Amino acid sequence: MPQEWDTTVDLLVAGTGAAALAAAIAAADDGAKVLVVESTDKWGGTTFLSGGGVWFPNNPVMRRQGATDTAEAALKYIEAIVEDVDPASSRARKEAFVNGVDDPVLTLESMV
Secondary structure (H helix, E strand, C coil): CCCCCCCCCCEEEECCCHHHHHHHHHHHHCCCCEEEECCCCCCCHHHHHCCCCCCCCCCHHHHHCCCCCCHHHHHHHHHHHCCCCCHHHCHHHHHHHHHCCHHHHHHHHCCC
């Protein structure tokens, strides 16, 4: 017998990779009704396949533990490995990444 679905959500997230789950968490944290669906029997998507590594330079957890990383060092590293070829790789985008680390790290940390 076919299953019937009748669900209304604010956000439907297809997939369970890091970006998908981060979007789901952010939306739920903001009060949205979220549904996450995965087409396979495993969670993680390409994030799982790649080993799940995420780089958050100079983040609050590192600073609390006394790490000596800096935003300037992170930006210098990104500038050395990522060419500035379009708006997605611009200096402004790199700075936004480096300067925007605290919020997602603190949001995820608050959920553990």
